[in-house]
Structures are given as C-alpha cells and as structure tokens.
Amino acid sequence: MHGDGSALPMFRDGRYCLWIDLPKGMKGDTDNRTKLVSDVLKSPNNGSRECLGVVLDDAAMRDHMIHVCAGLAHDECVATVVAEADWPGYVMMRME
Numbered sequence: 001m002h003g004d005g006s007a008l009p010m011f012r013d014g015r016y017c018l019w020i021d022l023p024k025g026m027k028g029d030t031d032n033r034t035k036l037v038s039d040v041l042k043s044p045n046n047g048s049r050e051c052l053g054v055v056l057d058d059a060a061m062r063d064h065m066i067h068v069c070a071g072l073a074h075d076e077c078v079a080t081v082v083a084e085a086d087w088p089g090y091v092m093m094r095m096e
Contacts (some may be wrong), residue, residue, distance in 0.1 A: 005052025015084040016055060017063040019094065023072035030066045037079050038064075054081060063087060067094070 020037055022030055038058040044051040055061075062084050072078065082090045 005054060008052055008054050010053065011055050011081045011083075013083055015060050015062050017082050017084055017087040017090075018061055018065075019080040019082060019090065020064065020066045021072060021078040021080075022066060022068050023074050023076060024068055024070055025074045026068070030068060033077065034064055034066065037077065041079060041081065065091060065094075 018034070018038065018041075020033060022033060038061055040050060040052055041054040042051050042058040043053045043056050080090075
C-alpha cells in the first residue's frame with residue numbers, strides 16, 4: 001500500500017538518509033521536524049492515512065540533515081530521501 005502519496009516516488013532500496021529543507025520564517029525548534037517528516041514518509045500501517053509510503057520503514061534511516069533556507073513559504077518544507085551509499089556526495093553537493 002502506498003498511502004495518500006501515490007504520486008510520489010517510492011524508495012525501496014533499504015537504508016537511506018533524509019535531507020529536510022525548512023523555511024527561514026518557521027517557528028519552533030528544527031529538531032522537532034525530523035521525527036514528524038520521518039513518520040509521514042513511511043509506509044502506512046493499521047490504516048493510518050498520515051503516512052505517504054515513500055519509504056518502507058523509517059527505522060532504515062541512517063542519517064539526516066536539516067537546512068533552513070530562503071525561498072520556502074512558512075508552511076512548506078522539502079524532504080529528500082537519498083540512498084545511504086549516495087549520502088556523502090549528496091551532502092557535499094548541497095553544501096557547495
């Protein structure tokens with residue numbers, strides 16, 4: 001089952017890392033957003049409609065990065081799922 005995120009790509013290759021872009025004007029602590037986004041990306045279980053089914057299980061997440069950036073509305077975020085093997089290169093590309 002792919003949850004309400006049926007138009008989103010599915011990551012089925014095991015361990016992954018998560019990059020989250022948050023808006024500069026966001027209120028609250030950025031670290032609280034990691035668990036929320038991680039839970040929303042996992043596959044639905046027990047009929048939960050809040051899960052999008054992008055990843056099979058959030059327990060497979062091995063690392064994450066939160067980046068506060070301009071250009072996002074106060075109620076937006078961008079979550080990028082990256083294979084663990086590709087993570088170092090992805091982080092370096094984003095930090096350039």
